[in-house]
Amino acid sequence: MQQEALEVVREYTEAVFRRARIPMEPLNYEVDWADQPSRHTSYPGALRLPLPVELPDLPTLRDLFTGEHLPVSAGWSLPRLAALLRLSYGVLDRRLAANWNQDLAKRAHFEHAVWGRGTASGGGMYPVEVFLVAGASGPLLPGVYHYGSGQHVLERLLVGDVSGTVRAAVGDGAGAADSFLVASIRFWKNSFKYNSFCYHVVTQDLGALLGSWDLLARALGAPLPRLLGFDPAPIDRLLGFDSDRESAFAVVPLEWVGGDGGRVSATGPVDAAPPAADVRVGQPAFERSRRLREFPAVIAVHRAAAAPTVAVPDAAYRVAPGDLPGEPVALPAPDTQRLEHPLSTVLATRSSSFGRFRRPPELTAAELGTTLAFAAAGRHHPVDVGLPADAPALTRLWVFANHVDGLATGSYAYCARRHALLPAAPEPDGGMSAFLQQQYFLTNYTMGQVGAVLAISGRLDAVLDTFGPRGYRVLNAEIGAVAQRAYCAATAQRVGCGAVLGFDNVSMDDALGLTGSDERTVLFLLLGRHPDGTADLAYRL
The missing domain is CATH 3.40.109.10 (NADH Oxidase)
Known part of the structure; x- marks a missing residue:
């Protein structure tokens, strides 16, 4: 099975690398801009919790490059998490620049405005979604939250400690954490424009976000390990995803800092049994598009690349x-x-x-x-x-x-x-x-x-x-x-x-x-x- 998956990935990447000479399927694809998805995913039925907007004083790029004047490593707090989310994926400004791009005229109108974010994204599509699975040791009511990037809020999707599902999925990588950031990718937010080329772009988008998180974590003085080799299926079920349309790509364990400045570890054993498989987010996200198209090449390569890693020693x-x-x-x-x-x-x-x-x-x-x-x-x-x-x-x-x-x-x-x-x-x-x-x-x-x-x-x-x-x-x-x-x-x-x-x-x-x-x-x-x-x-x- 792994050999077949490898061949699917190689065939897809070969098509990507040669697309300037041999166009990828579907040929003559036309973008339906009037039916494009929303740039900011939202859950209309969810309770919204505003996040702190004040940003802390952060070290300079010089400090991050040299390793000087960096804060002592500590755990995460809600203000630190809010700063991480806002500076990496939240809306920071509205931009309009005079240049020779073909869509310049319409960008002057509010409905076509460009809203700047700290992390780069292929085509400005921002297909990565961020969820917080909060355990009992954190400052929030245990449950599942979605980061509403357009309003800088957490949308509560589920109440109850389901962090065991994530801990079981990532194994030893969870460490002592019982709260996790989950970075998922909604393919349609990119594929509506790039069709079959989507998967190549969105996996680099994920890396750009992780690059921002790495810099911000060091600047904030909080550890941020990244986990990429887990089985996404249990997490996808928990978050209510159709895995062919959206899937978890990265998990980041969070250890919270207590009132005395020390780290707060998870309560209970790390290998606690996960909750029942039927516990999952039931609220649907708002979908602006009337018609969602799926592209066989994207589905095939995603299924292949989702296979668990089996590293060869050395x-x-x-x-x-x-x-x-x-x-x-x-x-x-x-x-x-x-x-x-x-x-x-x-x-x-x-x-x-x-x-x-x-x-x-x-x-x-x-x-x-x-x-x-x-x-x-x-x-x-x-x-x-x-x-x-x-x-x-x-x-x-x-x-x-x-x-x-x-x-x-x-x-x-x-x-x-x-x-x-x-x-x-x-x-x-x-x-x-x-x-x-x-x-x-x-x-x-x-x-x-x-x-x-x-x-x-x-x-x-x-x-x-x-x-x-x-x-x-x-x-x-x-x-x-x-x-x-x-x-x-x-x-x-x-x-x-x-x-x-x-x-x-x-x-x-x-x-x-x-x-x-x-x-x-x-x-x-x-x-x-x-x-x-x-x-x-x-x-x-």
Whole structure:
């Protein structure tokens, strides 16, 4: 059965990587924008509990990068949890920027407004939903709650301590916790636009959210382990999901801090029997769409990738990409002074560039190097899938240097250990800008205005051989987390950043010399300048 699941995942990812040349099914798909789902899931029949809106003073990105001036590790409190949710996935502002995107005119109208959030999302769809399964040790009445991102509230869906169901599903990863954050994905919130391509995008969206949570947890001084290798079926039943439409993808155990500042452990034995299988959330979420379409490729790959992980001992050391030969090109040391901005400010001002790049002035090698160093520092976060604590990262960062002051045009691999670039290929015939534009099949960016393109790659076949079909989700989670950290570093330096999936992966891999290997580019980040004088609106909430 696992071999069949592996083949389904490989077939799907091959279609994803070649979609610039061979379109994915269904062909000629048209988005029904008038019938799109709500951007904020809500449960109309639920009691709503307002969360604290005051945000604590948080360390700077520099502190998070160097490890200095960080708070002493403690447990979670309701204000800390509220800050985590609001800064990562809550609505922070309304944005309107004048650019050349085709939908600019309608975005000026309230019903098409863009509401900014701290975490990036493919297409701004935000398909991840956050639930809190609260046990007896927490500050809330035990039960199941949904985070209402639009109003920054907890919606109570079920009363009663059902944390045993989650603890049983995640096993030893629960530790002493009896409360859990569950990150699920509602596929329709993305697939209505991206159809079969949905699963690739949403699994990176999950990683971006986990990347934000990792930064915020360190800044708040509270532990936040991530669990990705559990069986989602019991949790899906508890939350009332049709697993083909929505499913749990990550679980985060929470240990609460008591009135004396000490951590509060779960009451009762950790291996307590879960409640009866028929105990589940009975309230339905509001669905705006009149017609929900399902895509066979998404259902098939989700069922395959949901298979439990079976890690091969010590194989984690064989999935990391190796260094390239050649003389390293030294980068300027990371300019940590440029990261001297509170994490809360960075997340509140983070945005995607969406066609706003302008040059001159050029992106500098120091800005590029600082972004690379901060992004690479978060590539490996221990998860429950057989990765040892000292295992190498699953991904590698590449640079297509287009217009970077202090760096020759060409392609490079980034070596975090030496903070240097390893030459991969010289400037293509016809110039780097022309090459990048030819490989980009969308219309919202002009590559001649972009300073550099970062590519995040991974060895998918090796990851699948190591972790089984779930390895696809694990790899994409790391890719999304790296992208979110790049966004944060760029924002702190006032450098424009935009994540894109619209390149021809086959040609980009060939340009980096990856053809014939099992390493592939998966996600791309554009870096460059924004013009100083722009007609932008950002109404902070």
